[in-house]
Amino acid sequence: MGVSNLIELCIAIIILIGTIFGFLSAIGFMRLPDVYNRAHALSKSSTLGILFVLLGTFLFFLFVEGYFSIKLFLGIFFVFLTSPVSSHVICRAAYRSNVVLAPGSVQDDLKEVIEKHTRGNTCDTRDGVDLEKM
Numbered sequence: 001m002g003v004s005n006l007i008e009l010c011i012a013i014i015i016l017i018g019t020i021f022g023f024l025s026a027i028g029f030m031r032l033p034d035v036y037n038r039a040h041a042l043s044k045s046s047t048l049g050i051l052f053v054l055l056g057t058f059l060f061f062l063f064v065e066g067y068f069s070i071k072l073f074l075g076i077f078f079v080f081l082t083s084p085v086s087s088h089v090i091c092r093a094a095y096r097s098n099v100v101l102a103p104g105s106v107q108d109d110l111k112e113v114i115e116k117h118t119r120g121n122t123c124d125t126r127d128g129v130d131l132e133k134m
Helices: 003-031 035-064 070-096 109-119
Strands: none
Touching: 003 035, 035 070
């Protein structure tokens, strides 16, 4: 087994790990009860899945083809940056639209913060939380 075969085997394992994360993401989407749990499962596992697949592709072109792909490198960077942020924005929009938690959910930290600030002035920022920006 030469060095080239070893590199290709490592790249194949990295891509396989990415597909496993993608599969786990699909299972999490189907099995979890509400939008918050689903968004958590999708953002974590699909981000890792896409990153591993893109990393394997990047390494393939770098070591096997001898080509440094700036597009793949930027793709890895932007997926890593935007996927968690978009998941957070979706969950926040769902919460502000009064989408209820699953019956088994036991903790709602944001509800306590909102209730605390709606009792007083809604623009009170003494605790570092501005309700208008929430």
